[in-house]
Amino acid sequence: MKPFRSLISLEKALEIVRSAVKPIERTELIPIKEALGRVLSEDTMAKMDVPPFDRAAMDGYAVRAEDTYDAKDFDPKILREIDVIHAGEISDKIVHKGECIQVSTGCKMPSGSDAVVMVESTEQVGAEVKIFKPVHPKESVSSMGEDIAAGSIILKEGDVLNPSKIGALAALGIQKIRVYEKPRVAIIPTGEEIAELGCKLREGQVYDVNSYTLSSIVEENGGIPVNFEIIPDTYEDLGSVIKDALKYDLVAFSGGSSVGERDVLRDVIQDLGDVLFHGVQIKPGKPTLCGIVGDKIIFGIPGYPTSCLSNAYRFLLPAVRRLARLPPRIEVIVKAKISRRIVSALGRSQFLTVKLEGDVAHPVFKESGAITSMADADGYVDIPANVDLIEAGDEVDVILLR
Amino acid sequence: MKPFRSLISLEKALEIVRSAVKPIERTELIPIKEALGRVLSEDTMAKMDVPPFDRAAMDGYAVRAEDTYDAKDFDPKILREIDVIHAGEISDKIVHKGECIQVSTGCKMPSGSDAVVMVESTEQVGAEVKIFKPVHPKESVSSMGEDIAAGSIILKEGDVLNPSKIGALAALGIQKIRVYEKPRVAIIPTGEEIAELGCKLREGQVYDVNSYTLSSIVEENGGIPVNFEIIPDTYEDLGSVIKDALKYDLVAFSGGSSVGERDVLRDVIQDLGDVLFHGVQIKPGKPTLCGIVGDKIIFGIPGYPTSCLSNAYRFLLPAVRRLARLPPRIEVIVKAKISRRIVSALGRSQFLTVKLEGDVAHPVFKESGAITSMADADGYVDIPANVDLIEAGDEVDVILLR
Numbered sequence: 001m002k003p004f005r006s007l008i009s010l011e012k013a014l015e016i017v018r019s020a021v022k023p024i025e026r027t028e029l030i031p032i033k034e035a036l037g038r039v040l041s042e043d044t045m046a047k048m049d050v051p052p053f054d055r056a057a058m059d060g061y062a063v064r065a066e067d068t069y070d071a072k073d074f075d076p077k078i079l080r081e082i083d084v085i086h087a088g089e090i091s092d093k094i095v096h097k098g099e100c101i102q103v104s105t106g107c108k109m110p111s112g113s114d115a116v117v118m119v120e121s122t123e124q125v126g127a128e129v130k131i132f133k134p135v136h137p138k139e140s141v142s143s144m145g146e147d148i149a150a151g152s153i154i155l156k157e158g159d160v161l162n163p164s165k166i167g168a169l170a171a172l173g174i175q176k177i178r179v180y181e182k183p184r185v186a187i188i189p190t191g192e193e194i195a196e197l198g199c200k201l202r203e204g205q206v207y208d209v210n211s212y213t214l215s216s217i218v219e220e221n222g223g224i225p226v227n228f229e230i231i232p233d234t235y236e237d238l239g240s241v242i243k244d245a246l247k248y249d250l251v252a253f254s255g256g257s258s259v260g261e262r263d264v265l266r267d268v269i270q271d272l273g274d275v276l277f278h279g280v281q282i283k284p285g286k287p288t289l290c291g292i293v294g295d296k297i298i299f300g301i302p303g304y305p306t307s308c309l310s311n312a313y314r315f316l317l318p319a320v321r322r323l324a325r326l327p328p329r330i331e332v333i334v335k336a337k338i339s340r341r342i343v344s345a346l347g348r349s350q351f352l353t354v355k356l357e358g359d360v361a362h363p364v365f366k367e368s369g370a371i372t373s374m375a376d377a378d379g380y381v382d383i384p385a386n387v388d389l390i391e392a393g394d395e396v397d398v399i400l401l402r
Numbered sequence: 403m404k405p406f407r408s409l410i411s412l413e414k415a416l417e418i419v420r421s422a423v424k425p426i427e428r429t430e431l432i433p434i435k436e437a438l439g440r441v442l443s444e445d446t447m448a449k450m451d452v453p454p455f456d457r458a459a460m461d462g463y464a465v466r467a468e469d470t471y472d473a474k475d476f477d478p479k480i481l482r483e484i485d486v487i488h489a490g491e492i493s494d495k496i497v498h499k500g501e502c503i504q505v506s507t508g509c510k511m512p513s514g515s516d517a518v519v520m521v522e523s524t525e526q527v528g529a530e531v532k533i534f535k536p537v538h539p540k541e542s543v544s545s546m547g548e549d550i551a552a553g554s555i556i557l558k559e560g561d562v563l564n565p566s567k568i569g570a571l572a573a574l575g576i577q578k579i580r581v582y583e584k585p586r587v588a589i590i591p592t593g594e595e596i597a598e599l600g601c602k603l604r605e606g607q608v609y610d611v612n613s614y615t616l617s618s619i620v621e622e623n624g625g626i627p628v629n630f631e632i633i634p635d636t637y638e639d640l641g642s643v644i645k646d647a648l649k650y651d652l653v654a655f656s657g658g659s660s661v662g663e664r665d666v667l668r669d670v671i672q673d674l675g676d677v678l679f680h681g682v683q684i685k686p687g688k689p690t691l692c693g694i695v696g697d698k699i700i701f702g703i704p705g706y707p708t709s710c711l712s713n714a715y716r717f718l719l720p721a722v723r724r725l726a727r728l729p730p731r732i733e734v735i736v737k738a739k740i741s742r743r744i745v746s747a748l749g750r751s752q753f754l755t756v757k758l759e760g761d762v763a764h765p766v767f768k769e770s771g772a773i774t775s776m777a778d779a780d781g782y783v784d785i786p787a788n789v790d791l792i793e794a795g796d797e798v799d800v801i802l803l804r
Contacts (some may be wrong), residue, residue: 036618051771057769086635087657088595089606090606106608142769142772148773155777162804163615163616163622164779166615166618167612167614167618168774170599170613170615173599191489191490192489197575204490206508212565213569214565303507303508330734366549367544369457369549371452371573374569402564
């Protein structure tokens with residue numbers, strides 16, 4: 001058996017991962033309907049003006065502004081209505097001095113008119129319209145191209161498409177856009193003790209948990225999980241599957257990176273590429289392995305479910321987001337008082353799962369094999385390596401697991 | 403034309419929506435692989451123990467604890483290794499006094515043994531194993547059922563499935579679970595001035611933006627958008643489409659709820675059911691309509707893209723989440739200094755979109771028809787109805803648009 005030689009700090013490990021991951025270059029053309037959360041791979045230029053014509057910004061009357069300058073609340077100007085148009089309709093009449101056309105919001109401005117008097121400032125009796133407030137030219141009018149001029153860049157390479165950006169694309173008549181592909185992440189569970197869901201457990205076996213948690217985290221963070229079958233923890237099996245897995249953008253093994261004599265993933269990676277680190281000053285999840293083969297990052301994540309999941313949050317999540325060109329995840333943090341004294345291992349950053357009850361955080365971490373350590377958790381407290389004690393009642397930052 | 407009679411406050415409007423929306427009752431059985439973000443519709447009971455057997459929690463040696471009580475760093479106890487097992491393997495040997503079996507993390511504990519000495523506290527020479535540290539009974543052993551006992555409730559009705567909860571289901575061998583269905587939301591664009599993407603614009607027309615923004619918001623918040631074709635803003639067309647739309651869980655019209663004479667949605671709803679409110683003290687988006695027909699909520703959202711989108715965030719988003727039984731969205735808020743003086747309409751809550759540059763928030767709101775008011779926005783400042791002025795340099799809370 002080979003104990004760890006030296007551990008590196010969490011910060012150093014994260015920096016290594018950050019600089020080793022190369023953001024994805026492949027792109028694809030997709031309909032804007034399917035583009036929520038995707039990352040634009042090129043600047044998008046407006047090929048048309050928005051609005052595409054001068055239009056009424058209010059329901060009311062299209063007028064020649066100068067006809068209204070003398071209008072007063074107690075002494076309205078009277079104009080003659082020569083037409084009525086609704087949104088989408090066009091008037092073939094021309095507004096001359098003393099005339100107006102009733103318009104709805106969004107109507108193309110009739111010829112001759114240069115402003116809109118909003119309906120609230122008017123009163124209509126038959127064809128006569130009383131105007132109680134003066135308007136200046138262009139008042140309540142959106143000019144052609146004033147929002148977006150044809151030829152301007154409306155969205156930039158790297159923009160993440162949210163509802164409003166997708167709306168902007170629609171306004172420009174754009175149906176398809178080019179985005180970066182979602183990175184595909186090979187997820188490979190290892191170990192004879194692991195059984196697939198649906199199989200009957202043999203004596204000494206447990207169900208595969210990590211394929212499900214890792215897939216969920218990949219999916220939530222802009223990647224596509226590709227689930228492999230469970231393989232034994234042998235040099236031959238690992239070596240053979242890794243060749244297949246390298247066609248994906250990132251490879252995550254769960255299990256097989258501890259110090260047991262059968263933990264041979266390190267050797268496999270060493271022989272095919274480089275081990276970037278093996279062993280991190282964190283709890284749980286110390287035996288985490290990160291390597292590179294060709295230009296592909298390979299993680300060896302400890303097999304115990306809680307270690308696996310906390311390390312997936314710590315390492316896999318930022319790696320997948322960087323691959324996908326998504327910005328770092330925005331953590332939602334709430335303040336809470338810890339319900340009991342926590343003694344943390346000095347020199348190891350601890351991922352302490354907690355359950356929230358009002359403003360009290362109850363630690364639920366039992367041990368790294370425990371499912372309930374994660375399932376019962378609302379969030380976790382990230383205890384830095386240089387802190388070894390938190391007293392009951394101390395305020396802590398709880399990072400929500402969502 | 404019918405101007406608004408009286409507006410209600412944003413808070414009142416939200417309260418009306420909240421109490422009118424009935425959370426969905428329909429459920430469906432789905433594979434846990436597809437369950438991320440879904441809401442459990444029943445308590446989930448463990449049908450097996452986790453772990454399903456006593457197991458080693460460390461790589462090391464399974465021993466009888468009492469054999470190690472005298473072990474010291476400088477005076478190790480020596481035990482005889484009688485077998486070696488790896489995770490997933492079973493030993494048919496029994497550990498007697500003075501004996502040990504090498505085990506990997508996760509191994510079923512061999513008969514006779516009651517504790518594990520971790521490998522770091524040992525040294526093996528041939529079949530002799532030096533034990534440098536005493537262990538107590540159960541040390542580094544996870545007992546059968548200690549994490550989850552068969553028969554206990556592991557997840558509750560209403561739990562939202564995140565990666566760790568999905569992992570817990572896998573650990574229990576559960577492949578399918580019953581969740582609430584996602585609510586289906588009918589999205590109906592109205593108005594002759596609106597054209598479908600892909601069509602050539604007739605004079606006076608603009609492209610349909612709102613179907614895209616509303617769909618994205620529904621999708622992001624646990625609903626399934628059902629997109630209808632664009633229909634004219636007439637009593638007949640609205641009345642006929644509404645009958646079809648009522649088979650969905652919620653109906654959102656965009657356009658057709660302003661004060662123009664053709665804004666007939668109010669009349670249609672009045673004739674079929676009840677108008678809950680029409681006109682809210684907000685900017686933009688004042689002419690928002692909310693009604694109920696049977697037990698279905700119907701929104702009439704102003705057609706101008708910025709009004710539509712801000713109102714979708716204000717009203718549609720919480721309504722969809724409540725329907726879907728998701729908790730209220732957790733807003734991500736950053737502090738920033740506003741770059742210029744903002745004069746806000748007293749008596750109206752303003753949704754002021756801003757672009758962030760470092761810790762400075764630049765207002766990008768132009769007018770409610772402007773696409774760039776939303777597309778350029780990183781977030782918005784929610785200016786309460788009783789605030790009419792923010793000075794340049796004042797600190798504001800910016801709610802991020804994600």
